[in-house]
Amino acid sequence: MGKSQRTKGAAGEREICDLILRDLGIEVHRNLQQTRDGGADIKLKPFSIEVKRRAAIGNIYDWVDQAERGCEFPERPIVVCRADRKKWLAIMTIDELFRLIREEVAAAGGK
Template sequence: MNSNNKGKNGERELATILREYGYDSRRGQQYCGSNGDADVVGLPGVHIECKRVERLNIYDAIEQSKNDARDGENPVVMHRRNRKEWLVTMPLDDWMKMYGKALHDN
C-alpha cells in the first residue's frame, strides 16, 4: 500500500473509531480537497493531525497540528503503527488545561 493510501485509510479508520465513541467524525478533506480542516473532524475544540506510519517524527507532526489549528482548537496528533493501538500526543500545557476543565466539569 502506498503512503498516500495508507494515510487516507488511517483517517477513515480513526473517524470510524471516533464515531463508535459517539462523535460525528469524518475525514476533513474527503469532499473538496484542501479546505483548512483537520485530517479528521468531529471533535469540537480539537485539531487532529492523523498519522498512520511506522516511523513518525512526533515533533514535526505536532508542529504541523499547531500551525494548522484554528483559534480555540487544541492541536493533537493521533497516530499508530501497524498492529498497534491508536495513541494521542499533544502539548502538555494543552492537556493540563483540558484535564483541569474536565475535573471541574464533573
C-alpha cells in the same frame, strides 16, 4: 509520498473517524482537501486532529508543528498516530493535557 502511503494514511483517517463515532457518538469526516489546501485531517471543534498512520513512529515534533499549522483560532491541535500492529496514541501539549485533567478532576469532585 507514494500511493501506498496515501492509502495507508486515508485508511488511518477513516479509522479515527469510526472510533470517534463509536466512542463519542459524534460523526466527523476527513478533510479531503488537506493536501491541496492545508489544514487538519479531521476537525472536531474545538480540536484540530492530525492523523499519522505509519510503519513506525517518526518525528512527533514535526507532526505537532503540522497540527498547529492546521488550526484556526481557537482550535487546539492533537496528533493521533499508530505504528503497525500498535495502539492508537494521542499527542498534545502538556498545557492541553493539564487542562483536560483539571476538568476531569473537577467533575469527579477532586481538588
